Amino acid sequence: MKYDVAVIGGGVVGALICKELSKYDVKIALVEKCNDVAMGTTKANSAIVHGGFDAMPGTLKAKLNVEGTRIMPSLCGDLNVPYRNNGSLVLAFSDEEVEHIKVLYDRGVKNGVPDLEIISKEKVKELEPNVSDEVKAALLSNSAGIVCPYELTIAAAEVAVTNGVEFIRNCEVKAISEQGGVYELETSTGKIEARYVINAAGNHSDEIAAMIGDDSIELVARKGEYYLLDKSYGSLANHTIFQCPNKMGKGVLVTPTVDGNILIGPSASDENEKDNTDTTPEGLEFVLSKAFKSVPSINIRGAITSFAGVRAHPVTDDFIIGYSDKSDRFINCAGIESPGLSAAPAIARYVESLLIEKLSPEIKKDYAATRKAPVRFRHMNEQQRRELIKKNPAYGRIICRCETITEGEILDAIHAPAGARDVDGVKRRTRAGMGRCQGGFCSSKVVEILAKELGKDMNEITKFGGNSKIIFERTK
Amino acid sequence: MLSYDLAVIGGGPAGMAAALKAREEGIEKIIILERADTLGGILEQCIHTGFGLHYFGEELSGPEYAGRFIKQVYDTDIEVKTDTMVLDISKDNVVTACNNVDGLITIKATAIVLAMGCRERPRGALSIAGSRASGIMTAGTAQKYVNINGYMPGKTVVILGSGDIGLIMARRMTLEGAKVKAVCELMPYSGGLTRNIVQCLEDFGIPLRLSCTVVKTHGKERLEGVTVANVDENLKPIPGTEEYIPCDTLMLSVGLIPENELSKNAGIELDRITNGPSVDEYRETLHKGVFACGNVLQVHDLVDYVTQESQIAGEGAAKYIKGEKKTGEYVKTQGENGVRYIVPQRINRETDKDVKLYFRVGKVFKNVRLSVKCGDEVIMSRNKKKMTPGEMENILIKLDTIKSLPSGSTITVTVEEA
Ligand SMILES: Cc1cc2nc3c(=O)[nH]c(=O)nc-3n(C[C@H](O)[C@H](O)[C@H](O)COP(=O)(O)OP(=O)(O)OC[C@H]3O[C@@H](n4cnc5c(N)ncnc54)[C@H](O)[C@@H]3O)c2cc1C
Ligand SMILES: Cc1cc2nc3c(=O)[nH]c(=O)nc-3n(C[C@H](O)[C@H](O)[C@H](O)COP(=O)(O)OP(=O)(O)OC[C@H]3O[C@@H](n4cnc5c(N)ncnc54)[C@H](O)[C@@H]3O)c2cc1C
Numbered sequence: 001m002k003y004d005v006a007v008i009g010g011g012v013v014g015a016l017i018c019k020e021l022s023k024y025d026v027k028i029a030l031v032e033k034c035n036d037v038a039m040g041t042t043k044a045n046s047a048i049v050h051g052g053f054d055a056m057p058g059t060l061k062a063k064l065n066v067e068g069t070r071i072m073p074s075l076c077g078d079l080n081v082p083y084r085n086n087g088s089l090v091l092a093f094s095d096e097e098v099e100h101i102k103v104l105y106d107r108g109v110k111n112g113v114p115d116l117e118i119i120s121k122e123k124v125k126e127l128e129p130n131v132s133d134e135v136k137a138a139l140l141s142n143s144a145g146i147v148c149p150y151e152l153t154i155a156a157a158e159v160a161v162t163n164g165v166e167f168i169r170n171c172e173v174k175a176i177s178e179q180g181g182v183y184e185l186e187t188s189t190g191k192i193e194a195r196y197v198i199n200a201a202g203n204h205s206d207e208i209a210a211m212i213g214d215d216s217i218e219l220v221a222r223k224g225e226y227y228l229l230d231k232s233y234g235s236l237a238n239h240t241i242f243q244c245p246n247k248m249g250k251g252v253l254v255t256p257t258v259d260g261n262i263l264i265g266p267s268a269s270d271e272n273e274k275d276n277t278d279t280t281p282e283g284l285e286f287v288l289s290k291a292f293k294s295v296p297s298i299n300i301r302g303a304i305t306s307f308a309g310v311r312a313h314p315v316t317d318d319f320i321i322g323y324s325d326k327s328d329r330f331i332n333c334a335g336i337e338s339p340g341l342s343a344a345p346a347i348a349r350y351v352e353s354l355l356i357e358k359l360s361p362e363i364k365k366d367y368a369a370t371r372k373a374p375v376r377f378r379h380m381n382e383q384q385r386r387e388l389i390k391k392n393p394a395y396g397r398i399i400c401r402c403e404t405i406t407e408g409e410i411l412d413a414i415h416a417p418a419g420a421r422d423v424d425g426v427k428r429r430t431r432a433g434m435g436r437c438q439g440g441f442c443s444s445k446v447v448e449i450l451a452k453e454l455g456k457d458m459n460e461i462t463k464f465g466g467n468s469k470i471i472f473e474r475t476k
Numbered sequence: 477m478l479s480y481d482l483a484v485i486g487g488g489p490a491g492m493a494a495a496l497k498a499r500e501e502g503i504e505k506i507i508i509l510e511r512a513d514t515l516g517g518i519l520e521q522c523i524h525t526g527f528g529l530h531y532f533g534e535e536l537s538g539p540e541y542a543g544r545f546i547k548q549v550y551d552t553d554i555e556v557k558t559d560t561m562v563l564d565i566s567k568d569n570v571v572t573a574c575n576n577v578d579g580l581i582t583i584k585a586t587a588i589v590l591a592m593g594c595r596e597r598p599r600g601a602l603s604i605a606g607s608r609a610s611g612i613m614t615a616g617t618a619q620k621y622v623n624i625n626g627y628m629p630g631k632t633v634v635i636l637g638s639g640d641i642g643l644i645m646a647r648r649m650t651l652e653g654a655k656v657k658a659v660c661e662l663m664p665y666s667g668g669l670t671r672n673i674v675q676c677l678e679d680f681g682i683p684l685r686l687s688c689t690v691v692k693t694h695g696k697e698r699l700e701g702v703t704v705a706n707v708d709e710n711l712k713p714i715p716g717t718e719e720y721i722p723c724d725t726l727m728l729s730v731g732l733i734p735e736n737e738l739s740k741n742a743g744i745e746l747d748r749i750t751n752g753p754s755v756d757e758y759r760e761t762l763h764k765g766v767f768a769c770g771n772v773l774q775v776h777d778l779v780d781y782v783t784q785e786s787q788i789a790g791e792g793a794a795k796y797i798k799g800e801k802k803t804g805e806y807v808k809t810q811g812e813n814g815v816r817y818i819v820p821q822r823i824n825r826e827t828d829k830d831v832k833l834y835f836r837v838g839k840v841f842k843n844v845r846l847s848v849k850c851g852d853e854v855i856m857s858r859n860k861k862k863m864t865p866g867e868m869e870n871i872l873i874k875l876d877t878i879k880s881l882p883s884g885s886t887i888t889v890t891v892e893e894a
């Protein structure tokens with residue numbers, strides 16, 4: 001197949017780029033090695049829309065973070081993605097740390113972060129009664145927020161596909177060659193031709209760049225582990241609560257999620273392996289001990305799951321975005337570590353502008369920039385529920401009891417543009433299986449529905465693609 | 477809004493027995509709401525035998541045991557709605573449910589019986605380190621794949637936790653041709669019934685490793701193995717005892733949690749230990765007209781006791797619907813010295829029957845004396861050869877004794893040296 005643009009990597013960066021580019025009259029492929037979008041770093045991170053005071057003034061990180069955080073609320077509105085402007089706090093526990101948050105404040109002002117304040121202990125306790133009494137002061141960032149990173153990515157991919165982008169799953173780019181101004185991507189499922197290539201391959205963006213002879217990108221894989229607490233602990237924190245950052249990152253935070261759970265983490269350890277998202281006893285222990293310092297009343301009995309994500313830390317400490325030195329038709333988006341999620345909307349616009357300079361394409365007349373709100377039975381009142389089930393009885397059948405997810409919502413997730421193909425895909429789109437029983441009750445039903453809708457046998461359905469089989473052959 | 481005398485939530489053995497008993501007591505308008513597509517509850521997937529020894533005096537399979545009650549229910553005019561999920565119980569006993577035929581329904585009921593059963597503890601509650609591969613599931617989920625859907629959930633299996641479902645699945649998987657490499661139990665004793673350890677593990681040569689846990693899972697896509705390690709008396713893994721066991725499936729049988737989301741939302745007070753509602757001798761919760769029985773009240777190992785308990789609740793609900801008032805004062809019950817909890821949590825001094833106290837112990841006891849006391853006075857006592865956490869115990873208190881208890885008193889069940 002021949003495309004004008006091939007975007008490699010269906011993370012938040014690749015998906016948002018595709019969404020922005022899909023308004024133009026160009027033929028685009030989104031090439032992803034996994035069975036779904038949002039399977040890389042995008043699915044396992046802190047989900048914070050950062051204020052933007054961490055990065056050094058003048059860096060791309062600083063500029064795109066502040067800009068991305070500014071765009072995020074309206075973007076999430078357009079895409080009907082959960083976002084909450086809950087604000088963040090950086091706690092200072094010593095005089096030294098009080099000095100440090102002043103430095104962060106000044107840096108934030110230089111970066112153009114709006115609504116920053118240094119607040120007293122009393123004010124901190126007023127805003128967050130569960131914060132430790134040891135706190136001395138805090139930096140309050142009113143523009144910070146939280147977002148659902150995979151839903152943002154899924155929604156962006158849906159809009160892109162609705163506007164004509166082709167989403168190619170299970171398609172790993174293995175090599176790239178060039179002939180007569182056209183790139184040929186050699187992938188696990190065949191050849192793809194494209195005039196322009198955008199490298200948004202996350203932890204593997206260094207390898208993708210190297211495929212055209214660009215060896216300039218050096219990444220370190222840095223793992224972060226988390227605990228997720230049950231919704232009944234949701235009132236532990238309202239703001240996102242950070243500690244003072246250190247050289248490995250922003251430290252352990254305690255934050256609500258848009259779904260009302262509490263997330264604590266991450267740890268930070270450098271790894272040899274890029275895709276190693278194993279959790280470790282040491283990592284989780286570390287997270288817990290640090291989180292206690294901020295919020296002493298955290299109770300680990302409330303943990304419903306733990307997970308880990310791997311960031312692509314660039315040794316240059318800044319995002320690497322722009323045309324490769326080796327080619328004026330190959331754009332790198334590499335080293336997109338934190339605050340990459342926050343910055344992603346701005347990264348997408350930046351890449352759009354870089355490409356438009358060269359392609360000067362027409363804007364489509366029928367471009368649909370928004371995503372209709374998915375049906376969320378759990379958020380409806382009685383009257384709305386009544387009408388919904390009358391319209392489509394599938395919304396009257398509850399499949400996931402913990403999160404109250406209906407069969408209708410699962411069918412929608414499967415049949416959506418770039419829809420779910422596996423159990424985790426259904427889970428990320430609907431929350432079926434994300435509650436306190438973690439799919440013990442509904443996963444077999446989800447497997448049944450997937451099999452039926454995709455015309456497959458139950459034992460062909462996977463947890464997340466590849467060899468992640470759930471069941472084997474029939475019993476005797 | 478529909479109107480009923482009695483709404484029963486959950487159509488497992490508990491719900492059915494409560495509904496049938498209330499019918500027998502003359503209650504007319506009864507409805508059972510069940511979210512699965514058939515009545516029978518968890519028994520539908522328990523195709524092994526071992527049900528009904530106490531109640532019917534014969535050994536039945538789960539579906540056979542349930543089948544007897546299902547037939548009785550359909551022989552009466554008790555209304556049944558299957559495929560119907562109850563979403564909410566309001567403070568004034570209005571039940572909201574939905575299905576794909578009637579849509580959203582609301583039911584005003586004079587009395588309600590909670591019989592929602594329980595669910596299995598998931599992996600997250602344990603925070604085992606390692607990968608997020610497929611092939612890690614609760615034993616009950618695996619049981620559903622094998623017995624209901626007819627698929628093998630794995631070929632080489634390690635089971636964590638020696639709860640009954642895990643033990644039963646060890647045998648089931650072996651009979652289906654899988655290799656069960658070990659059952660690991662964190663505690664120094666099994667949480668399952670002795671008869672299941674013998675019939676499901678020993679008879680098949682499956683090793684039961686006590687004081688042992690899974691510390692890590694391996695494999696990127698499908699599970700490839702687990703690391704197990706022995707634990708010390710504080711249940712912490714002992715460094716140096718790690719062992720890697722290749723397997724494609726890890727089944728968890730690490731405890732059951734009563735399914736009380738509805739009860740909690742309705743503001744019904746729960747017992748900290750059982751995680752079920754706190755009830756009186758007729759299984760009435762602290763919320764007037766709401767009763768609870770079966771696994772939603774306390775996790776049972778034998779369905780026969782579920783049936784008995786549910787009949788009591790059904791009778792209690794019938795009395796309530798008929799307007800019988802409870803006038804007497806309550807005495808409290810409590811467990812001590814290794815007796816973890818007592819159901820019922822309180823007894824009306826003017827009750828009309830003997831009352832059985834149900835409880836579990838927190839560790840294995842051998843050759844001890846079980847006593848029931850009121851203050852310093854021993855009301856009754858019995859010698860026990862053996863009590864284990866895996867087996868629910870009970871002790872009967874005579875009506876005369878109850879009537880003679882001083883008002884405001886507490887009765888304590890305790891374990892003493894024999
Ligand atoms: C622990 C942790 C916490 C974080 N917290 C925050 C936070 O709170 N706020 C914030 O703003 N940011 C945060 N981040 C950063 C943020 O998660 C990332 O910046 C962002 O998700 C990066 O998105 P991406 O699209 O670049 O990468 P990814 O999501 O990794 O996407 C890359 C995609 O490329 C695909 N791919 C790779 N190789 C190939 C190939 N050869 N062929 C085809 N496809 C390929 C992958 O499968 C993947 O889907 C955090 C990161 C981590 C690890
Ligand atoms: C795997 C397994 C093996 C066992 N083995 C034995 C054995 O060998 N011998 C023995 O005697 N006992 C055994 N038991 C114990 C015994 O069978 C159970 O204790 C008994 O089935 C519990 O009955 P119940 O009605 O309380 O719960 P369940 O059978 O779980 O029934 C509860 C019902 O409520 C429904 N429900 C829940 N919430 C809602 C809602 N919101 N709306 C509508 N419906 C709802 C559920 O769908 C379910 O059908 C075993 C139990 C298990 C789980």
